[in-house]
Amino acid sequence: MKNLKPIRSCKSYTNMEHAALERSRQLISPRKARISNGVNRRQFLNLAAASAAAALLPSAGCKSQTRVAASSKSRKIGTSLGMAQPNIIFIMVDDLGPEWLSCCGGEEMKTPNLDRLAEGGMLFNNAYSMAQCTPTRATLLTGQYPFRHGWVNHWDVPRWGAGCHFDPGHNITFARILKTAGYATAAAGKWQINDFRVQPDAMQQHGFDEHCMWTGYETNNPPSAKRYWDPYIHTKAGSRTYKGKFGTDVFADFLIDFMKRHKDGPMMLYFPMCLTHGPLTNTPLDPDAQGNIERHKAMVRYTDHAVGRLVKALDELNIRNNTIIFFTTDNGTAKSIRARMNGRLVRGGKATIGEPGVRAPFIVNCPGLVPAGVRTDALTDFTDIFPTFAELAGAGIPADVILDGRSIAKLLLGKADDSPRDWIMAMGFGAAKLADGRVVGAKECADRVVRNKRYKLWLLDGKPAKLFDLPADPAETNNLIDSKAPNVIAARKKLEAVARSFPKKDGAPKYDPTPPQPWDVKPERFKKKKIKKPGK
Secondary structure, three states: OOOOOOOOOHHHOOHHHHHHHHHHHHHOOOOOOOOOOOOOHHHHHHHHHHOHHHHOOOOOOOOOOOOOOOOOOOOOOOOOOOOOOOEEEEEEEOOOOHHHOHHHOEOOOOOHHHHHHHHOOEEEEEEEOOOOHHHHHHHHHHOOOHHHHOOOOEOOHHHHOOOOOOOOOOOOOHHHHHHHOOOEEEEEEEOOOOOOOOOOOHHHHOOOOEEEEEOOOOOOOHHHHOOOEOOEEEEOOEEEEOOOOEHHHHHHHHHHHHHHHOOOOOEEEEEEOOOOOOOOOOOOOOOOOOOHHHHHHHHHHHHHHHHHHHHHHHHHOOOHHHEEEEEEEOOOOOOOOEEEEOOEEEEOOOOOOOHHHHEOOEEEEOOOOOOOOEEEEEEEEHHHHHHHHHHHHOOOOOOOOOOOOOOOHHHHOOOOOOOOOOOEEEEOOOEOEEEOOEEEOOOOOOOEEEEOOOEEEEEEOOEEEEEEEOOOOOOOOOOOOOOOOHHHHHHHHHHHHHHHOOOOOOOOOOOOOOOOOOOOOOHHHHHHOOOOOOOO
């Protein structure tokens, strides 16, 4: 498959590189693997050359992890891109499609701060998230598709438990990779793939030096249901209610404070917002908002406001020109919410594989680094985040790590006219199930979509079922799967060939079970009734 190229064997590396590779293998399952995104030897050398300490990538089992390679007050020069290491901020909103952003053609309201980011940077027309919360988060953190990392369906760990968790012994995140290149790392917002009652050090094990996270709803702990007003938040100091505070403000304050303390060295901030997921609420900017639509608009407006706060802080710290901001969303808007975009009515598509469910707004901005005023048709999906961050940071990737994505760093920096992707893919929605005491996918082969710049193929129960010409039919109403037109047949065959390259059976989440807990969902209960999912 064109987009998946293995790296050369570690036998061709120097002794120093070999030591780094051997140490890195302790991060993940000991089975043999490969890198499949075309990361090259020169990129690995950047890591090794930074310092012999680069071989000391922190173990996931350690409660305390030390940043290596570069100090917090130095910035490595000469990455494979010929630039100093940039700061990276990745902002991901919860449950919001592009129809709510005025820069994407949304007609319901204005999002001025996001509009400025788009006008001063690069706006993608063809970016895919996965279809729902957990599959998206695991995909962007690991650079793997759900069929590989196993989180094919949604599983709310603090709510349902059952021993399942995002296990750092089996999954390596971009945060851990960036730490080897000297980055200070922080996360704020929504996590929900570990239970902090059971794993209080999970964020450190996943590579984040500091964190400020809503716990997710913890079964049998009512205060934890709150993520907006009076939020229940976990930090290194433990979990508690922030009385009288609005959750987004707590997260933004934390991130701005982290910026101030780490402005002299490279840093990576991961901000998976709680907004705009339900429960719909009023906000500090719109305290009197009433009704679902007005409250949803208030939450979108506050999302824009929070982004504006972060950008303003970067300006005040004089680090705006070496900080790359990514803005996107984890999946589409809730199905009950509709909005007009580019002259047509769009119904929210969360947890579906139609365009309103998986086509994400995707903005990248950094004055002087990312070209301004660019609207691109380049293809990208969330598997590309991990390798892109690694290339921007000049960080090597251990040879045991499998990546399905490709770096789009050169495109972002104006060093390429297109992404290296010929196709992108999205999948992953609905609740997983329990089988023999383990969390597994609801089906052996989950429904998915594969597309190029024009055509989109739906695969249902593992078989091609629908084909749409997206520029001509953005609402996906005219199924061309049986078309006899030569160009349509050729496009279908190419996309079907991509689909055949995927495993016939999806993987399951990889984890060593956590100890049994009183709130664990029991297999018999799970089979009898559908699990309520208001907190996902």
